[in-house]
Amino acid sequence: MTREHFDICIIGSGSGNTIVDERFDDRTVAMVDQGVGEQELFGGTCLNVGCIPSKMLIVPANFARAPLDAERVGVQLSLEGVDFAAIQQRIFGRTDTISRDGLEWRQSSSNVTVFRSSAAFIDDHHLLVGRHTISADQFVLAAGSRPRHLDVPGLDDPDLAGLVHTYETVMRIKKLPKHLVIVGGGTIALEMGHVFSSYGSKVTIIHRGQRLMRMLDDDLGDRATELASRRFSIHLKQQLSGVEPGSHGGLDISTTDTDGVEYNYHADALLMAVGNVPNGDLLAVDKAGVATDEQGYVIADEHQRTSQPHIWALGDVCDHHQLKHVANAQARTVQHNLLHPDDLASTRRDVIPRAVFTDPPMLTVGAVERQLEKAGRAYVSVMQDYSTVAYGWALNDQDSFVKLLADPETGELLGAHLIGPEAPELGQLLVAAMSFGIDARTMAVNQYWAHPELAEVVENALLAIADECDRAGAEK
Numbered sequence: 001m002t003r004e005h006f007d008i009c010i011i012g013s014g015s016g017n018t019i020v021d022e023r024f025d026d027r028t029v030a031m032v033d034q035g036v037g038e039q040e041l042f043g044g045t046c047l048n049v050g051c052i053p054s055k056m057l058i059v060p061a062n063f064a065r066a067p068l069d070a071e072r073v074g075v076q077l078s079l080e081g082v083d084f085a086a087i088q089q090r091i092f093g094r095t096d097t098i099s100r101d102g103l104e105w106r107q108s109s110s111n112v113t114v115f116r117s118s119a120a121f122i123d124d125h126h127l128l129v130g131r132h133t134i135s136a137d138q139f140v141l142a143a144g145s146r147p148r149h150l151d152v153p154g155l156d157d158p159d160l161a162g163l164v165h166t167y168e169t170v171m172r173i174k175k176l177p178k179h180l181v182i183v184g185g186g187t188i189a190l191e192m193g194h195v196f197s198s199y200g201s202k203v204t205i206i207h208r209g210q211r212l213m214r215m216l217d218d219d220l221g222d223r224a225t226e227l228a229s230r231r232f233s234i235h236l237k238q239q240l241s242g243v244e245p246g247s248h249g250g251l252d253i254s255t256t257d258t259d260g261v262e263y264n265y266h267a268d269a270l271l272m273a274v275g276n277v278p279n280g281d282l283l284a285v286d287k288a289g290v291a292t293d294e295q296g297y298v299i300a301d302e303h304q305r306t307s308q309p310h311i312w313a314l315g316d317v318c319d320h321h322q323l324k325h326v327a328n329a330q331a332r333t334v335q336h337n338l339l340h341p342d343d344l345a346s347t348r349r350d351v352i353p354r355a356v357f358t359d360p361p362m363l364t365v366g367a368v369e370r371q372l373e374k375a376g377r378a379y380v381s382v383m384q385d386y387s388t389v390a391y392g393w394a395l396n397d398q399d400s401f402v403k404l405l406a407d408p409e410t411g412e413l414l415g416a417h418l419i420g421p422e423a424p425e426l427g428q429l430l431v432a433a434m435s436f437g438i439d440a441r442t443m444a445v446n447q448y449w450a451h452p453e454l455a456e457v458v459e460n461a462l463l464a465i466a467d468e469c470d471r472a473g474a475e476k
Helices: 044-048 051-071 084-107 187-199 218-231 324-339 369-375 390-395 423-435 440-445 456-475
Strands: 002-011 029-032 112-115 119-123 126-129 132-141 145-147 179-183 202-207 233-236 238-245 251-257 262-267 269-272 276-278 311-313 354-356 362-366 380-385 401-406 413-419
Touching: 029 126, 029 132, 044 051, 044 084, 051 084, 051 187, 084 112, 132 324, 179 187, 179 262, 187 202, 187 218, 187 269, 187 354, 202 238, 202 262, 218 233, 218 362, 218 369, 218 401, 218 413, 251 269, 311 324, 354 423, 362 423, 369 413, 380 456, 390 456, 401 456, 413 423, 423 440, 423 456, 440 456
Parallel strands: 002 029, 002 132, 029 112, 132 311, 179 202, 179 269, 202 233
Antiparallel strands: 119 126, 126 132, 145 276, 238 251, 251 262, 354 362, 362 413, 380 401, 401 413
């Protein structure tokens, strides 16, 4: 058994891999990474099995869906077909190369030792990595999260290997399924539903809740559920109860609703999209004296420091948002604090946007109405339909909207929720306003909005909520 000591040990090669640059050349660094997916790829979830390949699947899906969108404006298009293998080659030919090159580059660093094994703490300064025991002065926990596993009969049946998927495997599936059943009602369910439906698969979504996207504002979640039901077969208030091989191939799926009634579905593939769990338990962080919350997330303060002052944490292992842009920001904080221990930086914890790239896409940031009501905070709200602006007329869009929540006294935006074409890009305007404390009226009137761009729907929503604030003030 080999024992080695390092100045810094970083566990995880996603956002954690961005920490070490030339400023760390005088320090010895251990980078511990088992890899993600069946191929145990270097570089983290986003690059290999998450954000990037999924969006590279979604762009072709948007094109494949174009004939349906064109019908709304009097244009007849047809889809000749989808070359799924070529799409996958374009994606993974690029991301796999980046993963491989990134690993080779790290391995070539004179001060960095890469360990490609699972790891677990022995105590607060020692880590068992494969057959090696290493120690370090400081640790960075950047080990991410993994798909949540349900204890359902049949899910682990070896006869169903290659038929039951998570996001880690479904994007590399060899053949488009004729019928894909998705269990779950969140971002992955809607994005992958959009992809496979656009490519020609029949998609059934089974979700235990009363609507999809339960974390969203009610109006946004209701609209997302309504629009999804036009595309997919949606079955709400049902839970997966069993999976078994089909008598003629594929798999048979059983569910049970809240009244105990059982339902059966046959599919060519099953995607489990029921959320993620942080990987702190796999690292045995408790043996290092690192505190976790009731859901298993490592507890980190605003400096990304855990209950052990020499152990830092970032990304999905400690953050409930489970968003790459949050992990990147936290990695920058950790990087600064490792370099400047006497001048600690903090990570901003508010105004965190979430984009969902289904069709239509969505963006949500800030509070939702039920949170404000529960907190007893005064607010005003408006909903501005895309159909109220000229570019919305051009799109013949009757479904999309911008919803804003604001403080009635100050006009400060408290939440913004968008669904429709370009929603993530339009929503970023509101993220900027909230981040820099620009009130609704100032944001609307102190700049020009090019006419007739789609962003006018944001302008009009800002003007409308500013007027609501004025009315609320006049009534006091």
